Amino acid sequence: MSDQWDGRGLPPVAAERVRRAASGGPWTSMLTVPSAAGLSATEFEPVGEVMGSIVENIGWRGYGGCGAWGGGFGGPLGPMTPVPAFAPYVDALRHGYDTALHRMQLEASGIGADGVVGVTLAATPFDQGSREFTALGTAVRSRRAHDRPPRPFCTELAGQDVAKLLGAGWLPVSIAYGIAMLVRHDDMRTRNQVSWMGGNTEVTGYTQLVTAARAQARKDFAGRIRAIGAEGAIVSAMGVGMHEIEPSENHRDHIAEATVFGNALLAVDHPTTPATTSSLTFLPLRPTRETS
Template sequence: MVRGETTGVPAEEHGKSEPREGAWESALSVREFAAVGSAGFDPVGLVLGTAIFHVGYTGAFTCTYEQFSSRSLESTNTQWRPFSGLVDAMYAVRTTALRRAVSECRARGGDGVVGLTFRIREISAENVEFTAVGTAVRARSSIRPRRPFTSHLSGQEFARLVHSGWVPTGVAFGISMASRHDDRHTVRQSGWTAGNQEVDTYTQLVSQVRRDARAQLTREAAKNGGDALVVDDMELRVRERDCRIGAKDRVAEALFVGTSIARFERTRKPAGPAPLTIMRLDRNRNDLADEPSRKPAAGDGTPAATQMPEEVSTAT
């Protein structure tokens, strides 16, 4: 079964809502720090969330082809849900660590976490540690969000997102696992006498597991209230597993990580350039209409008519 350690769990999940005073840490670079400030946010401190999980049940102890001879491919989105225990544990350890990072953000008075990075390492054969590290930020506004947002975006990416009218709503994960039994068709396509050709059963395996992980990612983004999704990382791992009936199984694992984003309302500006105000400097139109046309005077800038000199006659 899956169980999580309670060591280091914050005493209060909600914490304080006011920013702390004094020195604080940040995982942002100098450029990221400046970019976040240009978007109207101030860093308030480094946040960390960690969880160690023990995985004792994976949900797939034997070959699916051995159990169900009519099917060679099984994934977590099928009826029998193989690897369900392992996939559930992978979701649980990530969401637990992320929730604890958000708890620290809230305790520091932050409105969200930017620049999140995720690290996973094996402590022993059955225990894994997952860590989420980021920087809590607070908006220069009197309006506070209902819950802090989370984002893997860097400081510069976060600033560009806000300037373009979008805000992050939360980090989303998409995880899926699938297995494929090496049946006779697969052996014929992958044997040393097969030549250069596609192994369509392996293509089907990786396509299925990626498709399912993308669907899981989209559902997680919708739960965060996002209108779109910025994908950060896509991982695919394929390993070999022995089968008791004398063949091999291929087990594929797909992991997608991204940040869901949503539009925010801005004051609408009229399209096109603003109209120019024109003021008349001449006199009333009626006066101009009644005034007889005047001859151009010297010095008023109007060219005068050229006059020919009169011919002078000389008496003899």
């Protein structure tokens, strides 16, 4: 096995893992006990754990100007600008997440899976300016005879949640996410509110910034759900972070980065009905006429 790899397809070590899994033998799973038990009520069974990863250097974030750019000082709260120059940084994040998910799905296809459940998608600081994007989950295969999909579905949802959705006629087909970055110029009012003389007060500019960033991320998320062709989505996580930059001496701007992650849903023609469990048999502990 050669260690040389051109970045296309699966890394050699992942391809070797697929070869071993496809050859048979015991399978491994990342499912918890409740998740595995829930999944057993559906047509799907686990066939192995799968993973996709990429280490990406993010050296150019694409912005170094003032948040007042393009907006002036119009308005009592100061301007807030979605700067197009942030695109290189956002594109780098998308490339990392998409590549990790794609490689995980390639590995799932290699072992004959129909989908991946319980996916953990993460971006971890790796080195100076680098991040490792990882997607890790449990590949599952349908017990029914059918043509394998060209691309396995994937979801962050646990097995019991997948079973409930299938029973209601929904399949979580894909993980989707939205990303937004906004910059806001720190005007005089904001600087006064964050100073020690401002006391315990709301920083209205920062509230406006994070609220707008979340709204923009949700809009991006909804657009990606439509692009997938899904009929709806379940939001699994929302996050926002804010940091300051100093584009010039004694002058600050604040940047908010918001993300929304979720699972795109598609109606299925043949919902899987969860297995009916028998009622629990119990004996009364209080005296009855027969025992008293």
